[in-house]
Amino acid sequence: MADLIGSKIERKEDRKFLTGKGRYTADINLPRQTYAYFVRSPHARAKITKVDHSKAMKAPGVIDVFTGDCVVKDKVGGLICGWKIVSQDGKDMKCPPHPVLAKDSVNFVGDHVAVVVAETLEQAKNAAELVNVSYKIQKAVIKTEEATSFENIHEGIDNNLSFDFLLGDKGKTNEAFSKADKIVKLDVVNNRLIPNAMEPRAAIGDYNASSDELTLYTASQNPHLDRLIMSAFNAVHPEHKFRIVAPDVGGGFGSKINVYAEDVVVAYASKKIGRPVKWVAERSESFMSDNHGRDHVTHAELALNSDSKIIGLKVDTIANLGAYSLVLAAVTPTYLYAPLLLGIYDIPTACCTVKGVYTNTAPTDAYRGAGRPEATYVIERIVTEAAKEIGMDQAEFRKKNFIKKFPHQQCLVHNIDSGNYDAHLDKAIELSDYKNFENRRSQSAKKGKLRGIGFSTYFEACGVAPSAVVMSIGAGVGLWESAEIRFNPTGNVSVFTGTHSHGQGHDTTFAQIVGDKLGVAIENIDIVHGDTDKGPFGMGTYGSRSLAVGGTAIVNACDKIIAKGKKVAAKMLEGKPEDIDFKGGEFILKNSNKKKTIGEVAFACYLPGTFGDVKSPLPEGVEPGLIETSFFDPSNFSFPSGSHICEVEIDKETGETKLVKYTVVDDFGTVINPLVVEGQVYGGVAQGVGQALYENAHYDESGQLTSASYMDYTMPRADNFPQIKIDYTCTPATSNPLGAKGCGEAGTIAAPAAVMNAVIDAVGTDVQMPATAEKVWKALKKNGSKKAAA
Amino acid sequence: MKNFNFKSPTNTKEAAKLYTGKATFLAGGMSLLPAMKLRLAAYSDLINIKKIKTLSGIKISSKSLRIGATTTHAEVAASKEVEKTISSLSKLADGIGDPQVRNRGTIGGSIANNDPAADYPSACLALNAIINTSKRKIPADKFFKGMFETDLKKGELIESVEFEVPEKSGYAKFPNPASRYAVVGVYVSKLKSGIRVAITGAAHSVFRSKELEEALTNNFSPSSIDNVKIGSKGLNSDIHASAEYRAHIIKVMAKKAVSSC
């Protein structure tokens, strides 16, 4: 069954999803269930002077109304920042209080103020209209670049500055710049995005007074982490009496990492009223209150020597944290961002500062790629500008500066174990027919279209590790992963993983790994995740960690199964454990034709009675059962990389951009299932193209979200895309036995730069994301008048 | 959504009778239901007019094309007769929203709603349409009053829309990338009575452009639009397009519409 690894097996989970048999949180209905509806702030910034819920309490069907006063009285803790970072002056970052129901002030449109619990959703909504909140409206700050000069929006946080982070050596970098032959400068805006998972968030709190057990069903990427946070910080319920179930989850993209106010409140409310409390976000609530992503303003400079070699990089970024600091809000624009700014170039010295600022907008946090798309955008845009300014070919300039030898210790943080950057760039150049691009450009010109080409040669760091290091730089938890393999007596296998699949295809990929290792048919392997009562503590899925970290825990648990199986098989086959080989699901006694299948061995482990001549198959000291657990803490991140080449055509009259050609060559190390990986790449590229051309979370000056529905927030659609060409190169990762790197975010990380480099190539002047028709038209006009003047 | 009574009359008389209290007509529900779900609107009674057979269908005579109020966008787009008589109209219907919206949304609902970015109002103005209601015949020139505002009185039901068959006509739309409503839509026609140019999406309500009509009356060709000055005053500015950009796009779409004639 060795051919399971690398084979295009159709996703086991697709049948249920495609036939509407998925079971999401919203599909769950419990006896005696009640419904919650949240009263949210209509203002971006205001003091709450009074919350009068007396009328709502009397409305039909209302069971209770909870406000900020209630959660204070009952000592429900606020929401936390899970990874705190330190500013360059050595001081801890500043986090404002973030109550699950606001008591004194609100800080963005959609901020949670009160909750009405009623017999029906309709009644809850009707009553919510009767909750009278008196606000004293204050002026709000929205724009990232204006935050530090605005009055403090949170008491005690001067200049609305949460942290002022520095990575790298300022002195050395300045020295490099003083010796430079050429300095390239660039200003970029990384637009704010709304994650838009297909399934809106949802939560059901279910407290059972007789057992004192609390169950929370929630659309989460990491149920164990949620339970830890909610018991340790929100003080909702003790961990051993608290079960969190994240059933089928319809996409997360980072927006379902956080413990949200709604999760805590329905759990709390269920305990208060002794009945299940259900909340399902409406799409407009998702737009307003899911964590948003990106939102950076950046100035970057690149120093070159006379030999076209990069000798230094300087980057200054302001990152908009929004109104509060969420779980990964601070690490995303710092440690997940700054080290990645070096790209795949051999840059000897660099420094980066990041100011994390508060504004009256929805809080931001990790969003597909988390920090790496932002970094890749900066370096891939400035490298492109540099090549242009010195008049060198895009590919040639990149290759000249690529890291060539591995392992490579970068000047900031990462020690890249493996890669071959020329290989994927060469392959992408070939596949995209780069050499005939100028012909295509003139063909387009004949149709009155401007054609442009853009490169993005990216790397990224996924499977954040090792735990000791990440905890030393502020992480509240380690980032290992768990797995448990339970052989059932009849020979099929339940695999418990601490990761969580919400679209990634774990049911299939992990089954392929186990099938390959243990020689069990994948139909007989069940991948179990998403329930804190079922498997061991796990960290969940984000940052493209599941295969490299979670998959390795599974491999290690399989190895333990095999080791125990050998002992048992040895007894059954009347040999020594060291003389037993395991292959293709069979334990074979060396130099003999004696063998036992793993199913027979598993059966024997559970039923250690008489087996023919063998009295008991269990050797002395070996316990019955065949269950093994493993926790894996990787020694390093894994470093996927790749080359994207994009071509666009622009309508001169309207400024509309059309994607006409897109080529991807990725190095993900070992690919377990190319079909699953392809899906991840397509989706990732689409999301990256969305950021570059279409998506934009827009607040007006008063802080109203003006892109709060699909009528105004432009998602990319199938008809926006040409067929994307995908291929691979492979340098296996050395930090895990599978040789796997991550693939879940790569598309989103690389695509924005590839697309924008192509747009800017076509237009001939700078354009910021998203490159909407009007922006491109204005840039063309500006460029036209510049050319006319010249 | 707040509770309401749901009534399904099978003829227009019954519909008129059932229209009491804070009632409204329900056609495809594509505009009405989202507004109710978001609690921007609430009614005591919804009168579903989709069961009234006489309100649906397409009828052609030599001079006019009549489309029943509850005829869906998809039906208009698929109709061979419409394609043959006024092909720009079938193209317009085919470009509304997405397949779901086209399969539910109706022409009557679209013009009664008079969304400033809707497509059909431009066709009505450019093709000198008559709006036949339960009470009277309203010329399109008098029908569209302003943003989401028409000449319809309370309880007045649109029964059909009658378009004049033009010598030539064309429609070009620059769609909103998110909703695919018109950021700017320009409908150009050459009627017996003269040239008409109606513009939707660009201002608070659909309007006729005197400047473009004059230019095209002199010379019905795309090039005659080059020298027309379209000012941005009075045009919409929003997150999708500034007034300045809309003014520019009006010309680009007008040329496209004329070329397609």
Ligand SMILES: Cc1cc2nc3c(=O)[nH]c(=O)nc-3n(C[C@H](O)[C@H](O)[C@H](O)COP(=O)(O)OP(=O)(O)OC[C@H]3O[C@@H](n4cnc5c(N)ncnc54)[C@H](O)[C@@H]3O)c2cc1C
């Ligand atoms: C996602 C989306 C995209 C869209 N894109 C476009 C687009 O690109 N172009 C475009 O033009 N439109 C677009 N629309 C609007 C669509 O065309 C709607 O169908 C139309 O606006 C309303 O038609 P309806 O039949 O659904 O009317 P309803 O929603 O049922 O009713 C709308 C209003 O008209 C009244 N009404 C309905 N029928 C009559 C009648 N016969 N007499 C009197 N009053 C009546 C109702 O009482 C109500 O006030 C879009 C809608 C959506 C949801």
